[in-house]
Amino acid sequence: MTEQLSGGDMLIRSLQDEGVEYIFGYPGGSALHIYDAIFRQQKIEHILVRHEQAATHMADGYARSTGRPGVVLVTSGPGATNAITGIATAYMDSIPMVVISGQVPRDLIGTDAFQETDMVGISRPVVKHSFLVRDAEEIPSVVKKAFHIATTGRPGPVVIDVPKDTTDPFEQFPYAYPETVSMRSYTPAFAGDLTQIDRAVAAMLAAKKPVFYVGGGVILASAWEQLRTLVNALGAPVASTLMGLGAFPGTDPLSLGMLGMHGTYEANMAMDGADLVIALGARFDDRVTNNPEKFSPKATIIHMDVDAASINKIIDAHIPLLGDGSWVLEQLSARLAQALQDQDDAAAQARAQGLEVWWQQINEWRAANGLNHNLKAQAGKPILPQLAIQSLYKVTQGEAFVCSDVGQHQMFAAQYYHFDEPRRWINSGGLGTMGFGLPSAMGVQMGNPEATVTCVTGEGSFMMNMQELSTCLQYGLPIKIINLNNQALGMVKQWQDMQYGGRHSQSTYSDSLPDFKTLVEAFGHVGIKVADATELDTAMTEAFSEKNKNRLVFVDVWVDPHEHVYPMAIKGGAMRDMVLSKSTAAESS
């Protein structure tokens, strides 16, 4: 006989059957039947946050670092609306997430009941899909569909809005979790078009100045091994988007680092000068292309994406490659390897010579204006934020998960911490959500309990979700927080310096900042403050010492408040148009 379960129990059982380990959430009236179902089981651990936004970022960090979907549970009304920022963050970066929100009972929907909000409506523009549960019996199939949609094709967040009466403990229904799901209106692309793949191979063989432009899609598709094979076969440089860092090893000589608004000089110059741009799982974001009219003017564009709507959206692709990243890259590598083998000696030699000239050019760019990764601490001088990232990189041997907030520190981390592995660099790229860093790091630590997890933040971003320090104590999360404290909203201030004549409108608050060391100590954690560059490495080493292995450590690094992030794209220009330092900024303005 089939098991009889209430709607609330069916919901939790469905999550168990889906293999869910953690639910990140916060209880409230409409979700209480579900919370009772959680209490009466042991398989899934619920993580109680201090604010629903943090629950979504935790689930997000968990998903980004493990590749498994994150699960969130909130109540109706304010619980649901507080989750919106985190849902939008996941949506913009295509992160698989299932968000379950309590809803008022069905007969109260539409009556402006207590804690009622139209969650399906309010979340509609920032979800991949959403469900309002109509009957308790449909809960297992809705959960199955939600996970299927969240994790396949271009991943994204899915909301399930659950009216309280459908989880009533006194009404029971036969439970069976569906084994398969079939939806006639949802069939994500998988296999690509081999004709286009062959055209891409031919273009790669013919190119004298090829460049890979690698985005987060390669990581989402778990296709980094295929990418590495392909890149090494072609021997072309790799420029990575903010979201793609780590798909190809950052320390590999073929890597040019990040491209775009704050990308490296050599990456942006290579994109501008290329005769072939191989865009893989990237979406030609405005923070990458600068002025699309002036984007890579001489290049043939190959564009691989799983989302048809990304292709030809901003930049027309000469060779579109629609399909699953791992499938397409597998085929591309295999066919390129074969084509290279079949090439006659003359052609092979011509190709090698072309590439050599290209690399010479790139190396000249790199030598002239590349980032300096050997910064030296100077006594008596303020700490450069770049130096702090370099120190973090050294102490963690480049192997930490780095979860970032949003602003200057995010760009410094992206520039100066080299990621050799995918899923290690966790940041809100698309939405640019301040307050993302700490909770996402918590989700990463939950998903990777043995790993070194750091949060690179600034005092502005940190204060947007610092209440989660309490959650960190509750669950013993030994995150290392590196706070690049410039006593201002640094990126806003930088723009005001560069574009608004130095008028710092509402971007400073230095007289009212808390003493962060005391603050984190009050939350039961370890605080370290460092303001002298010569003491930076010592402070960093102490934070990651054996003594602090199981403690959350907050390193408050007082950095030079006047430092800007460079290079910086010149608005409306081509990718080659960059400001490289404060002195050149003055010249160009």
Add this chain to the structure above:
Amino acid sequence: MRHILSVLLENEAGALSRVVGLFAQRNYNIESLAVAPTEDTTLSRLTLTTRGDDSKIQQIIKQLNKLVEVVRVENLCDGDYLERELLLIKVRAEGEARQEVKRTADIFRGQIIDVTAETYTIQLVGPSNKLDAFIRAIDDVSILEVVRSGVSGISRGSAD
């Protein structure tokens, strides 16, 4: 350029709001919209007219296809098609104008479906531009109310 998109949609609560929301969210324009169930009661047919260059229309179609409840999208303007729209128009019909309105309606093959001492209500079916022409042909001051159904369309020839 004007395009007529024919969208097959799961007949579910909230599906229409996703389509309409998509247009608002991405700054696409909807000129007209007609929606009703099909012979398969689990599906609705939504016909909408919009304007844009080819790349914009391509993007609209791709974004529509991404909606989970959208089963199929067809741009009727890609091939031969038929379009019809229903117009109900109430006009003042007094004195000399009464004859004039009737003559104009006859020329356009409209039918008078309601009559009072002062007004006619006329029904007219045809492509949108025919309805536009009829409205232009009626004296502005005598038009009391205009109701249009939005465009419905279907491709010519045997089903594919």
